[in-house]
Amino acid sequence: MAKGLCVLKHSSGTTYALGKYLTYDKLSPKYQECIAKSTTTTEPTNHSEVVKDPGWIEVMKNEINALEGNQTWEIASLPEEKKPIRCKWIFKVKYKAIGDVERFKARLVTKGYSQQEGIDFQETFSPVVMMKTVRANLIIAYQKQWYIH
Structure with missing residues (x-):
């Protein structure tokens, strides 16, 4: 059984x-x-599990390189009365429809729930676009016969 x-x-x-x-x-x-x-295939839940697997370390390096390549942040000095905002890693295993592992994904996210706009940050940036937005824009462009480049 x-x-x-x-x-x-x-x-x-x-x-x-x-x-x-x-x-x-x-x-x-x-x-x-x-x-x-x-x-x-399991997703790691803490740092000690991640450092045992060179595959996850490579995925983390790729995420850091992508964040730096997109110029997601800039180095600045922290005022004395402020505390730095902590961050954490989120790990996911992405599967194909047939159940095979497609890839491993790591995201570095901030624990930004304590931030206040205008005090802790001025603007936000999200490098992810939703596919339904892309499809909607393509449909509108097609209907209006706009040139897409």
């Missing part, structure tokens, strides 16, 4: 092995393989 490989993590931090409650017996071997692939 193939038991569930997934683990359910409650918001309190308690984990529950779903193998006690799930069985994959009724799934075809193809789907069992897909589930097994997607549940054996």
